[in-house]
Amino acid sequence: MPETTLRRWQLPAYGRAHLEQVQAALPAPGPGQILVRVGAVALNYRDLLMTEDGMGMPLVLPFTPGSDMAGTVEAVGDGVRRFAPGERVINTFWNGWIDHHWPAHAVPAGGPGPGMLASHVLIDAEAAVAAPATLSLAEASTLPCAGLTAWFALAELGALRAGQTVLIHGTGGVALFGLQIARLHGARAIVVSGSADKHEAARALGASHVLARDSDWPAEVRRLTGGRGAEHVLELASGPNLDRSLQACAQGARVSVIGMLEGTTLDASFYGLVLGRVTVQGIGVGHRRALEELVRAVDANGLRPAIAASYGFDALPQALDHLARGAFGKIVVTP
Template sequence: MQEPQALRRWQLSSFGNEHLEQVERPLPTPGPGQILVRVGAVSLNYRDLLMVRDGMGMKFDMPFTPASDMAGTVVAAGADVRRFAVGERVINTFWGGWIDGQWTADAVLAGGPGPGMLASHVLLDAAWAVAAPATLDFAEASTLPCAGLTAWFALAETGALRPGQTVLVHGTGGVALFGLQLARLHGARAIVISGSEDKRAQTLALGATHVLMRDSDWPAEVRRLTQGRGADHVLELSSGPNLDRSLQAAAQGGRVSIIGMLGGETLSASFYAMVLGRATVQGIGVGHRRALEDLVRAVDVNALKPVIAARYAFDALPDALDHLARGAFGKIVITL
C-alpha cells in the first residue's frame, strides 16, 4: 500500500467534545529508534472521556490528540530499530518507557500527556510497542494495551490467580469483562455485579458463574455462594463508598484491586472490614511492557477473544464517545 503524504487525526484545541476537530498534517519520518505505524483500530477507554472533558487535571500543550490504545502496521522504521520490521503488526504500550519491574517517573502516558492514538498514523518510540496477537484482528488487538492489561496485571501479574479461586468483578465494561475471561482462563470462577438485568444473559454466556444485581445485598450473597469464604480477588471498578462493600465480600487475606472511580475519587471503607479481613488493597495503573507481552502470548495460546460492543468509523468519533458515556457491554472501537 502506498502511504499518503499526510496523516489524519482528531485533536482538541481546548477541552470539551465540542472542540474535537479532524485535521490533516504532514506524514512524519521516523527518527533513530522510532517507528511509524499505520493505525488499523483504536479502542476507547473511560479515561478518554475524562481527558477530552478536562484533561484529568494534567498540564500539557494544546492541541492534543486523545486516546491511548491502538493496533496497526509498521510502515517505516528509523535507524537502530531492531524490535520491528516494516509490515509487522503492533500494539502500543499504555505507559511508554515502563518496560518491567517498578514504575519509573520518566514513563509517559499515551493519550495525554503523551502521544494520542486517534490518528491514521502514529510515530512511536519502538520500545513503546509490542507485537500484536496473531489470532486477533486490529479492532480486537487494540483492546489489550489498557483494558486487557489492567485486568491481567491485577489478577495474573500481581494477584497470582490460581485455579479454584473466586474473582468478584464490578460491571460489564472492558476491564470487567477481561477480568471475567481471565478468571475463567485460569480455572477460577467469576461473580459479576451488574446494574443491568438486561446484561445478565450475556454475562453468563461469557462464563460468569453468577450475576448479582448492584441494588441487592451482594456482599452477603457472595459469602453464601462461596460457603462463607468470600472472594479471593475483587476488581473494584466503582470505588468511592463501594470499596467498603467489596471488603465485606472479600475472603480473609483477599486482594482488592482499585481500578475505576465511577463511584467517586474518594475511597471510603470500614477500618474493621479492612483490618479484621487482613485485606490487601492495591492500586492498579495498567501495567508494564513485559506483562503486556505475557498477555499477548496468553491470548494467542488460549484463543481469547475480547468483547467488542460496537465498532465505529473514524469520522464517527463523537457517536462513539456518546456510546461510551452511556455504558457498553465490552469495548467501543474506532476502525480505520
C-alpha cells in the same frame, strides 16, 4: 504514490464539542521510532475524562486523545531492531515502563503522551509489542489498557489460582477481561451489574453468577462461596462501594482499585480491612513485559475480547456518546 499526509482528531480546547478532524504532514521516524498505520483504536472511559479537562494534567493543546491502538508498521527509524515494516503491533499504555522497575520518565499514551486517534502514529519502538497472531487489529487494540489492567491485577500481581473466586464490578472493558482471565485460570467469576439487560451476556461469557447492584450482593457472594468470600475483587466503582466489597472478601483477599465510577475517594471500614487482612492495591494498567505475557496467553488460549461496537473514524463523536452511555465490552474506532 506514497502517502504524504495523515488524519487525526484533536482538541484545540477542552470539551468534546471542540473535537476536530485535521490533516497533517506524515512524519518520518527518527532514531528508535516506528511509524504505524493505525488499524483500530479502542476507547476507554479515561478518554472521556481527558477530553473534558485533561484529568488535571498539563496538556499541550491542540491535543490528540486515545491511548490504545493496533496497527501495521510502515517505516522504522535508525537503530530499530524490534520491528520491521509490515509487522502488526500494539502500543504500550506507559511509554518507558518496561518491567518491574518504575522509571521517572514513564508517560501514558493519550495524555500527556501522544494520542492514538489518527490514521498514523509515530511512537518509540520500545513502546510497542507484537500484536496477537490470533486477533484482528480491532480485537488487538483492546489489550493495551483494558486487557492489561485486568491481567496485571489478577495474573501479574494477584497470583490468581484455579478454584479461587473473583468478584467483578460492572460489564465494561476491564471487567469483561477480568471475567475471561479468571475463567482462563480456572477461577470462578461473580459479576455485580446494575444493568439487568447485560446479565445474560455476562453469563454467556463465563460468569458463574451475576448479581444485581441494588441487592445485598456482599451477603450473596458469601453464600455462594460457602461463607468464605472472594479471594480477588476488581473494584471498578470505588467510593462507598469499596466498603461493601470488603464485606464480600475472603480472609487475606486482594482488592484491586481500578475505576472511580462512584467517586475519587475511597470509603472503607477499618475493621473490614484489618480483621479481613485484606490487601488493597491501586492498579495503573501495567508494564510492557506483562503486556507481552498477556499477548502470549491470548494466542495460546484463544481468548477473544468482547467488542460492543465498532465505529468509523469520522464517527468518533458517536463512539464517545456510546462510551458515555455504557457498553457491554469495548468500543472501537477504525481509521
